[in-house]
Amino acid sequence: MMFDAIVVGAGPAGTTTALLLARAGWTVALVEKHIFPRRKVCGEFISATNLPLLKELGIADYYLSHGGPPVERVGLFANNTIITATMPHLDNAPSKWGRALGREHLDSLLLDQARLAGAQIWQPWSATQFQKQDNFYTCTLTQKEKTEIISGKIMIMANGSWEKGLSQSALPPHKPTDFLGFKAHFTQSDLEANLMPLLVFPGGYGGMVHTDNSRITLSCGIMRKTLSHTRKIHPGLSAGEAVAHHIISFCQGARHVLNKAQREGQWLSVGPLRPGIRPLYNNGIFFVGNSAGEAHPIVAEGISMALQSAWLLADLLINKQADLNQVGREYTRKWTAHCASRIRAANLFTQIAIHPRAVAFLLPLFKHFPQLITYGAKLSGKVKTLPTISK
Numbered sequence: 001m002m003f004d005a006i007v008v009g010a011g012p013a014g015t016t017t018a019l020l021l022a023r024a025g026w027t028v029a030l031v032e033k034h035i036f037p038r039r040k041v042c043g044e045f046i047s048a049t050n051l052p053l054l055k056e057l058g059i060a061d062y063y064l065s066h067g068g069p070p071v072e073r074v075g076l077f078a079n080n081t082i083i084t085a086t087m088p089h090l091d092n093a094p095s096k097w098g099r100a101l102g103r104e105h106l107d108s109l110l111l112d113q114a115r116l117a118g119a120q121i122w123q124p125w126s127a128t129q130f131q132k133q134d135n136f137y138t139c140t141l142t143q144k145e146k147t148e149i150i151s152g153k154i155m156i157m158a159n160g161s162w163e164k165g166l167s168q169s170a171l172p173p174h175k176p177t178d179f180l181g182f183k184a185h186f187t188q189s190d191l192e193a194n195l196m197p198l199l200v201f202p203g204g205y206g207g208m209v210h211t212d213n214s215r216i217t218l219s220c221g222i223m224r225k226t227l228s229h230t231r232k233i234h235p236g237l238s239a240g241e242a243v244a245h246h247i248i249s250f251c252q253g254a255r256h257v258l259n260k261a262q263r264e265g266q267w268l269s270v271g272p273l274r275p276g277i278r279p280l281y282n283n284g285i286f287f288v289g290n291s292a293g294e295a296h297p298i299v300a301e302g303i304s305m306a307l308q309s310a311w312l313l314a315d316l317l318i319n320k321q322a323d324l325n326q327v328g329r330e331y332t333r334k335w336t337a338h339c340a341s342r343i344r345a346a347n348l349f350t351q352i353a354i355h356p357r358a359v360a361f362l363l364p365l366f367k368h369f370p371q372l373i374t375y376g377a378k379l380s381g382k383v384k385t386l387p388t389i390s391k
């Protein structure tokens with residue numbers, strides 16, 4: 001079977017690319033190893049900047065009607081300090097504020113749209129290897145003991161950055177300073193509806209936001225060594241419970257929000273996170289979403305960058321498909337202009353957040369000038385719209 005494109009991974013990056021290419025008449029194979037719907041480690045916040053794109057993708061109505069309440073304020077919960085500030089917003093936009101939507105809904109909706117557009121879905125199949133032939137790729141798919149080989153003129157890697165397998169480079173060995181990602185849903189919390197606080201605690205950072213179905217998400221990045229230390233002190237706790245214990249011990253705001261809250265479902269974990277910018281193109285292989293570049297989730301922009309990088313790539317492929325190297329260069333230039341600053345801002349904020357002395361030094365400043373938090377959210381990309389579809 002020869003496809004115009006094989007897309008590996010059906011997160012927001014892969015589904016968006018597959019859907020846009022299929023709509024433009026391309027034959028597309030979209031390969032996803034997990035059965036949907038599935039929960040995923042993610043804070044689930046989607047910035048308002050994506051609304052025009054979500055409209056194009058056919059899921060804006062669901063996002064607006066089923067997502068959590070609009071997030072109008074950003075907060076900072078650190079030690080005993082609770083500061084809130086205005087979330088930067090888009091002027092003249094039909095919906096000024098972002099909101100959260102469970103990944104079990106978002107990813108399934110996007111996959112349905114890709115299927116409707118004509119993409120051929122291979123699920124649950126894992127892409128286990130691929131090989132360059134003369135002017136196309138063969139890709140081996142496996143499902144338990146079954147194997148299939150499909151071919152594509154190009155490969156689009158949207159397989160995220162946290163799973164073993166088809167990553168573009170070998171995963172580095174584990175380090176004590178690695179960040180691990182955790183997430184859980186809670187009901188009956190005391191989080192104000194329109195507030196998304198950043199949680200700062202020794203060895204990590206986190207966030208909380210109302211999502212769909214009257215739940216909040218609590219998600220965080222925590223250093224491996226911090227988690228090991230906490231688990232040594234509290235040997236009976238599971239990793240997720242140890243994370244929650246650590247956050248609650250060091251963050252009064254989180255303690256208050258979670259006081260009467262009930263966890264819904266299991267803690268989920270991933271890691272190590274791999275923040276950074278990676279090659280975006282290599283000889284007919286394109287990278288989108290986290291496989292192209294990953295921001296520390298302290299800025300909650302990973303879904304945005306996944307959707308937006310997919311849009312940038314699909315737009316170029318559809319309009320300039322004749323010369324792949326040219327598309328690769330253009331895509332790299334546009335991606336860098338659009339996404340790189342968010343990754344750098346996220347690195348900077350993380351370095352500050354994990355150093356208690358830096359936090360203690362800056363907190364009085366943030367208390368006096370909460371607009372600095374608004375500015376930080378702006379730097380993290382909360383009003384960075386895609387130039388091509390700012391309708």
Ligand SMILES: Cc1cc2nc3c(=O)[nH]c(=O)nc-3n(C[C@H](O)[C@H](O)[C@H](O)COP(=O)(O)OP(=O)(O)OC[C@H]3O[C@@H](n4cnc5c(N)ncnc54)[C@H](O)[C@@H]3O)c2cc1C
Pocket residue numbers: 008009010011012013014031032033034041042043044045046047125126127128158159160161162163165166181182183219220221270273288289290291297300301302303304305306
């Ligand atoms: C703690 C935490 C909180 C976060 N909070 C937010 C937030 O609030 N807002 C936000 O915007 N971002 C957030 N993010 C980031 C966001 O989750 C990611 O950036 C986003 O999921 C990236 O999308 P993607 O499509 O590139 O990859 P993914 O969503 O990781 O999707 C990759 C897909 O590829 C599949 N796959 C992998 N390998 C194969 C293979 N070999 N064959 C077939 N399928 C394969 C996987 O099963 C998966 O479905 C957070 C991240 C973390 C860790």
